[in-house]
Amino acid sequence: MVETPKPSMQSSKVTERINAKAFELLEKNPQGLHWSELLSMIAESDPSFHPKTVNGCIWKLVEKYPDKVYKPSRGLFRLLKYSNESS
Template sequence: MSADKPATITGRINAEALRLLEENPAGLQWSELNARLAEADPSWHPKTINGCVWKLVETFPDQVHKPAKGLFQLLKYR
């Protein structure tokens, strides 16, 4: 796989989540982010998507934060 497309499923989900947050400067609610990720690739298991979203802040503390309960936003749009 190329550098712009991660080899692992979680890597691809995380990359897509960051892309979606980039497109939505005000941030996305947990349920909306989950739904959009499920639409992006129906082959991704819902529990894998949920786990990736749940850990976004932990995985990318330098890029993602939660300004309110259930809301994910890129730090640069804080």
């Protein structure tokens, strides 16, 4: 299986910066983050991010990075590397 590259905060692409921030936040929260928490934390990190763009990026995290992110329950996003740890 080919692993997708991790997005960078230095990227010129807004969606890549949003995804990079999402990964950074999920890394700091091994128990995972709910969609609403992720949305507000990313929006607070950079007010120039458009809310609908942030929403779309979060919505597609699992689809775009299935080798890195999963949803253990509805609305909860968690890094795959923490899947064996109890919540």
